[in-house]
Amino acid sequence: MNEKFFDLKKEKQDRMINAALKVFALHGYRHACTDDIVKEAAISKGLLFHYFGSKLGVYAFVYDYSVRYLLLELSTAVDAKETDLFALLQQVECGKMHAMCGYPYLQPFLNRAQTENVSEALLAVEERKQQLEDYLESVFARADLGKYASAEDAVKLRKMLELTIKGLMNERILEDAFQPEMLYEEITEYLNLSRRLAERSTQPSDEAFSEK
Template identity: 30%
Template structure:
């Protein structure tokens, strides 16, 4: 019922409320994140946050569900899973992520804060999401890729983890995800992928 009311809002207002949630939850631990601050950031009354989402906890997990939907829809639109070249898939994957971050500039910090959240009120749900997302991320990175292009001693599962850590490390250099920061992240990730490809692919595929 709550979400039905929220979905009836115009797109601009929904986007404003969602971005406010990502910003406040991304800047604070769950217990310290203020619904009043979210409401102020979104330009709505505090009571409307509860009217749209029910509870602070419900809104917190709604934002992660929304995040999931954004990425899954983007990957489906770009047919990421049909790309069999590993590095081409990573590049397309990254382009989708950058496009989403341009629309939701506070999303990355929310995700990182979410993954390290240990508040008892949300801990179990957070752990469930982490387990699901890591499994899905590994699947979307590796399922169906052409492993024959790699040198024989390459551990693709470890490579996928390393690329994820690399992306997080590059992104964590920035306080704000404005256009300039996103351009730098794209360039650095592209450069890193070129180095990895040159090192890990068989010469015939370079």
């Protein structure tokens, strides 16, 4: 981490972090421009390079910061004893929502980083990216999927839900008044609907009982 950066006032730190998160989330590493970051943050370009040295330095810093901050929120939001898939998904999304209350583009940035194909960007965040993936896998590894579907279908169910959540987020970040709390409420509605459908599909039908 860049210790000098943390000597700045918190308001200025957050302004620079949020500016970088937004630009990288919307444009990706390749097309992100430091001119856009300094304009969004209302700082000089010299100040940005004083603390981070280059665009890659900014990218690596905000990625590292984002993962650290998100993991801290998730450690509070996720119940270590929970085994229900939908409850775990909702708890994870709750942690993300709390993280985005301070940094609205944090999760969109991390999502965008998953599709990066610039080698220097990938190498710069490889270790921290693996740490986040390992944590999430450890959370969902304890999910009792058998109550909703077969093992193969359960994997598809989780994938479908994750894609739905990402799709909702991608839609909302394009809005000028992006609000993490409203996104979380919408995600919760989709999770509740998916839970009801999954539970209904595992219940014996009336026809099955009548045949007996």
